[in-house]
Amino acid sequence: MTDNPRRQLRPTDVKRLNRTWRRSTEGRLSLILESVTGPFNIGSIFRTAAAFGVERIWLAGNATPPTNPKAQKTALGTDRLVAWEEPVPVLEAVRAARKDGFTVVAVELTGDAVPLPEAKLSGDVCLVVGSEDHGCSPALLEAADSVCYIPQVGRVGSFNVGIAAAIAVAEARRQEWSGKSLPDPESD
Template identity: 60%
Template sequence: MSTQLRPTDVKRLNRHWRRRTEGRIALIVESVTQPFNLGSILRTSATFGVETLWLTGNTIDPGHPQVGKTALGTDQKLRLRRVRTTTEAIKAAHDDGYRVVAVELATDAAPLHEAPLEGDICLAVGAEDHGCSPALLNGADALTYIPQIGRVGSLNVAVATAVAIAETRGREWRQGPAQPDAPAAADAPSVD
């Protein structure tokens, strides 16, 4: 019978995945105004080891109390940078060595599972109601979208961000361990 992992086992499991991770992920958040959405994006980012978030446009202040209710303190584990314009955010990401990949239902966008997500990636997401701005779409190195087969036109920005971050990390992990001496399955946490 399966049981939940104990806190020590969770730490061991997380350490195992950190050892298998080489690529850096960053995020540009453009004009996300709803506190729940930004809080969810912050929490997901901290969970998957996103290093830097550039907040631009009229993105809500991460210090807003309702953002904190969702983020649950995870914003303290992230490097948050407020920049005036989207162009400045893209330049900062490029200066830090990231390839910028905007997540948007747009012409010339590749399906997420085919997008160029290798190496150091800065994903970029846009506003809840109108998505990424023309400046973000034109300044990105690549565009991607999340294929959907249901009868809903799009995902919530926080959910779309989580899917894109998980695919970026998962792609790296599926390619194999970053270190030749990564722990064997026998080293994975045990449940007693």
Template identity: 80%
Template sequence: MRRQLRPTDVKRLNRTWRRSTGNRLALILESVTGPFNVGSIFRSAAAFGVDTIWLAGNATPPTNPKAGKTALGTERLVTWHDAMPATEAVKAARDDGYTVLAIELTSDALPLHKADLARNVCLVVGSEDHGCSPALLDAADGVCYIPQVGRVGSFNVSVAAAIALAEARRQEWQNLPDS
């Protein structure tokens, strides 16, 4: 009979995945203002082992009480930096050894599954209304998009961040031996 894992079993399973993970992940949140989106992104970031989050533009900090309702304390598990201009955030990520890839719909964007995410990568998501700014897109090392087949033009920013983080880890783990 199938049973849910107990907390001790979950910790053991997560420890096994952590030991199989060597690539560093980071995020830049450019002008993501919805506190529930910010909280959700921090929670996904903590789950996927993101090292650093740079806030850029007028991004809402995770200290916002509404962000905290969704983050559930996970903002303590990820290093984050107060908002700065987007190009400075890109430079900081690059100086820290990351390749910076924006998640955005542009004419030269690669489908997410074709982008090389199995390395130290900093993914960028932009504002809920307008996405990434032109200055950030020019500063980034590349751009990818999440393929969609439905009739909706885009994902919620927190969902897009989670999908991109999951794909980065999937690419890193795809050649691991079965456990």
């Protein structure tokens, strides 16, 4: 890579590093966005999804599509890197995710939710986040295979939905990569 390990990587080095991580990633990830209407949240979620290799995003309820011009400002074209489905009723999205072999895990504060670091996010997982104002609907929570929440120790009781999706997707990948020794990117 570089002689000085503290120097920022050159574009070729970044591509090599990302390819190494991609080869060490086997689990499939997808998302259901239930009634997420904020275009900047949609753009942010699509950008995060593209960065972490999310395979598909199902839009549900009245979710804003990534083709919205304001969503495009945040997504920076990453919506073309992640397959996505036009908005459908949420239970239809859950059925489609299951049909594709995903376990559906809602990210929401419920009485039976487990802390995100303790949630079983291995294998093929479809994470679900709900609307900015009301979270996941009761129908969705009933249909999900499990529910987890993001522990918070500060004085604020919730995250922005785009941030919550990013934290959940990052944790799913972290769990998969934990304990794996990555191959040396210079051996490519």
